[in-house]
Amino acid sequence: MIEMAVLGLLKERAMHGYELKKRLADTLGPLFPVSYGALYPALKRLKAEGAVEEVFPKAEVRRRKNVYRLTAEGQRRFDRLVESFGEREGVSDDNGFRVRLAFFRYMKPETRLGVLERRRTVLTERLAELKDRLSSYRERVDAYTLSLMRHGMDATERDIDWVDDLIRAERRAARKPRRSRKGAMASASSTGGDAS
Amino acid sequence: MIEMAVLGLLKERAMHGYELKKRLADTLGPLFPVSYGALYPALKRLKAEGAVEEVFPKAEVRRRKNVYRLTAEGQRRFDRLVESFGEREGVSDDNGFRVRLAFFRYMKPETRLGVLERRRTVLTERLAELKDRLSSYRERVDAYTLSLMRHGMDATERDIDWVDDLIRAERRAARKPRRSRKGAMASASSTGGDAS
DNA sequence: GTTAGCATGTAAGGAGTTACATGATTTT
DNA sequence: AAAATCATGTAACTCCTTACATGCTAAC
Numbered sequence: 053m054i055e056m057a058v059l060g061l062l063k064e065r066a067m068h069g070y071e072l073k074k075r076l077a078d079t080l081g082p083l084f085p086v087s088y089g090a091l092y093p094a095l096k097r098l099k100a101e102g103a104v105e106e107v108f109p110k111a112e113v114r115r116r117k118n119v120y121r122l123t124a125e126g127q128r129r130f131d132r133l134v135e136s137f138g139e140r141e142g143v144s145d146d147n148g149f150r151v152r153l154a155f156f157r158y159m160k161p162e163t164r165l166g167v168l169e170r171r172r173t174v175l176t177e178r179l180a181e182l183k184d185r186l187s188s189y190r191e192r193v194d195a196y197t198l199s200l201m202r203h204g205m206d207a208t209e210r211d212i213d214w215v216d217d218l219i220r221a222e223r224r225a226a227r228k229p230r231r232s233r234k235g236a237m238a239s240a241s242s243t244g245g246d247a248s
Numbered sequence: 249m250i251e252m253a254v255l256g257l258l259k260e261r262a263m264h265g266y267e268l269k270k271r272l273a274d275t276l277g278p279l280f281p282v283s284y285g286a287l288y289p290a291l292k293r294l295k296a297e298g299a300v301e302e303v304f305p306k307a308e309v310r311r312r313k314n315v316y317r318l319t320a321e322g323q324r325r326f327d328r329l330v331e332s333f334g335e336r337e338g339v340s341d342d343n344g345f346r347v348r349l350a351f352f353r354y355m356k357p358e359t360r361l362g363v364l365e366r367r368r369t370v371l372t373e374r375l376a377e378l379k380d381r382l383s384s385y386r387e388r389v390d391a392y393t394l395s396l397m398r399h400g401m402d403a404t405e406r407d408i409d410w411v412d413d414l415i416r417a418e419r420r421a422a423r424k425p426r427r428s429r430k431g432a433m434a435s436a437s438s439t440g441g442d443a444s
Numbered sequence: 445g446t447t448a449g450c451a452t453g454t455a456a457g458g459a460g461t462t463a464c465a466t467g468a469t470t471t472t
Numbered sequence: 473a474a475a476a477t478c479a480t481g482t483a484a485c486t487c488c489t490t491a492c493a494t495g496c497t498a499a500c
Contacts, residue, residue, distance in 0.1 A: 455492080
């Protein structure tokens with residue numbers, strides 16, 4: 053998860069660890085917080101595996117800053133990670149979806165649609181399960197659990213509506229490609245997106 | 249987390265591992281899934297630490313079922329875990345709150361209110377941060393990130409409303425104690441709740 | 445008789461957190 | 473000169489997941 057986030061951020065431009073953490077906090081915010089104890093080892097790993105490489109700013113004083121840039125291998129790795137968004141349930145997928153959405157602009161339109169549809173499937177199944185349980189346990193559970201179930205259902209329904217909106221927007225964009233007004237929906241070829 | 253859930257379930261009655269997992273899936277559902285690889289070691293640990301003890305059903309054939317019962321130490325431990333619901337942010341607290349809510353009926357009214365109010369504080373801070381970020385990054389982020397932020401805000405606002413409802417209900421119940429109609433809001437002394 | 449569900453566990457490993465340790469630079 | 477913030481890292485630990493391993497019992 054943290055690897056995908058790091059690679060995604062480095063698609064925009066080369067950065068050093070400290071900067072990555074701040075940008076991560078800015079984009080993902082209170083959802084998916086990242087600590088240095090996770091970030092630096094991840095960078096080290098990615099470098100050892102050739103997904104990122106260090107870049108030394110020309111003649112800059114460089115006060116002990118390790119700036120990393122995405123390699124071609126890193127680009128591929130990002131794509132692989134993004135695609136690995138499965139159908140299996142779990143709260144972990146909630147974060148996975150959010151992180152992917154934050155980097156949607158670097159994905160191919162088909163990839164985006166795929167992610168959205170798999171997300172929709174997961175949410176629909178979750179809703180069905182919650183509904184089932186609500187109707188079979190209604191009499192047996194206390195008011196608190198009931199409220200928890202109801203709220204969970206409501207929240208899931210709203211999530212589905214939201215995803216549906218995103219899917220509709222994606223389909224509209226696919227029909228009339230619209231030449232990137234303000235860059236908002238600018239589509240970037242997944243491996244070649246160099247938006248520096 | 250899993251420890252609190254196990255102890256909470258055992259407050260109702262003695263159970264064995266397999267049963268605990270099913271009941272857990274029934275109550276918490278797709279939120280907070282539990283695997284055997286987490287459950288059995290947890291039971292072992294709790295037993296070693298004296299929070300639960302094995303109970304051997306009288307003369308029953310007992311086809312290799314390890315039934316556990318909560319001890320007095322386990323009761324105390326549950327209370328301690330419940331109270332340890334802090335103000336610090338993080339997605340992890342989301343699960344923590346849900347699990348606690350599922351066992352609200354075993355808590356003292358003051359404990360319930362405390363948990364609800366700390367939850368409210370966390371959510372309010374999260375909302376404020378999301379709002380801040382939305383207003384300062386509105387121009388710089390793409391449509392996807394914007395949508396993510398907006399939906400996050402919406403969801404958080406609804407969560408706050410929900411918690412407010414729970415707080416109001418709690419306050420109402422505190423004013424007129426209402427003699428547990430149907431047992432829905434039955435208040436149990438936190439250490440002595442033996443609802444078997 | 446064989447598939448499905450009941451029942452318990454372990455080993456290896458993944459993905460983080462917390463706390464510690466260090467030092468440079470900028471702001472007040 | 474002190475405080476804040478920039479900047480990097482490690483070690484130990486927590487908590488859980490996945491995959492494996494085993495065997496019993498009920499239903500079809």
